[in-house]
Amino acid sequence: xxxxxxxxRMGIVEALAAGDRTVNELVSLxxxxxxxxxxxxxxxREAGVVESKxxxxxxxxxxxxxxxRDVSEWADRCRQQWEARFDALGKHLxxxxxxxxxx
Amino acid sequence: xxxxxxxxRMGIVEALAAGDRTVNELVSLxxxxxxxxxxxxxxxREAGVVESKxxxxxxxxxxxxxxxRDVSEWADRCRQQWEARFDALGKHLxxxxxxxxxx
DNA sequence: TGTATATATAACGCTGCTGTTATATGTTGT
DNA sequence: ACAACATATAACAGCAGCGTTATATATACA
Numbered sequence: 554x555x556x557x558x559x560x561x562r563m564g565i566v567e568a569l570a571a572g573d574r575t576v577n578e579l580v581s582l583x584x585x586x587x588x589x590x591x592x593x594x595x596x597x598r599e600a601g602v603v604e605s606k607x608x609x610x611x612x613x614x615x616x617x618x619x620x621x622r623d624v625s626e627w628a629d630r631c632r633q634q635w636e637a638r639f640d641a642l643g644k645h646l647x648x649x650x651x652x653x654x655x656x
Numbered sequence: 657x658x659x660x661x662x663x664x665r666m667g668i669v670e671a672l673a674a675g676d677r678t679v680n681e682l683v684s685l686x687x688x689x690x691x692x693x694x695x696x697x698x699x700x701r702e703a704g705v706v707e708s709k710x711x712x713x714x715x716x717x718x719x720x721x722x723x724x725r726d727v728s729e730w731a732d733r734c735r736q737q738w739e740a741r742f743d744a745l746g747k748h749l750x751x752x753x754x755x756x757x758x759x
Numbered sequence: 760t761g762t763a764t765a766t767a768t769a770a771c772g773c774t775g776c777t778g779t780t781a782t783a784t785g786t787t788g789t
Numbered sequence: 790a791c792a793a794c795a796t797a798t799a800a801c802a803g804c805a806g807c808g809t810t811a812t813a814t815a816t817a818c819a
Contacts, residue, residue, distance in 0.1 A: 558661065559806085559807080566741070567741070570744045570745060571744070572748060575765085575766095576765070576766060576767090577764095577765065577766085585807090585808070585809090586808075586809060587766075587767090588767075588808085588809075588810085588811095589808055590766095591766065591767055591768080592807080592808090593807090594766095594767095595767085595768095607815090607816090609817070610764065610765050610766080610815070610816040610817060611765065611766085611816095612765075612766060612767095616741075616745050618742075618745055618746070618749065621738070621741060621742050621745055625735070625738040625739050625742045628731070628734050628735035628737075629735050631735070632731035632732050632735045634731075635728040635731045636731075638669070638670070638719075638724060638728075639721075639727075639728045641673045641674070642673060642719050642724055643721070645673075645674075646721065662776085662777080664777085678795085678796095679795070679796060679797090680795065688778070688779090690795085690796075690797095691778085691779075691780085691781095691796090691797075691798080691799095692777070692779080694796065694797055694798080695777080695778090695797090696777090697796095698797085698798095710796095712786065712787075712795095713786040713787060713795050714786095714795065715795075715797095
């Protein structure tokens, strides 16, 4: 999941969420060089976030549905954990109140 | 929110979710030096994730309820965005299918 | 076949983050 | 006042990650 921590990579994913893109199209969308884009795509590819197919001399990238669903589920688990922590804190504070009241 | 990206910092937050701790208690919980813990605590403090109060020569750290709720809400928004992306991808794939069928 | 285009890879520098050791600050107890 | 303890800060080393330029590879087209 660390593959998505980078801002540019998130931007690439967002761009691909709207539709498939070639490398050059992505390059024109971001203010960094083509090799930099290619490396981000490589990271995303190895993480299973995107897939690519060669069409002539062009290479089209698209999101991987299965992995994207996994990420969505991961985000849900993440949210649940934070809610659990928040709840635990609330309980902890309540206990403190009880303790104080008991005295 | 980047304050929570670090693994050790997440561990500290988890430890504090179970109850307040002094710096030394936290140090004994992790395999890194006391200055390292203190710096993590500083990052968390400046991000508003934790608070500390000096009690004698000891300093007790605790989670900040308000910020923790913010994080929980952020996680929820994060999840929603990923679900939206996933949905967008599904729609995109459907459109492709339509296009193909139309031919 | 040679040239232009599209993409990937290599090599390198910079920056930021985490860790460490050494040191400063503050508090308690004698 | 001093010794011991708890915590914070400073200064520095090491590593990972991103960016760049230069170069390799593959395809299309004259």
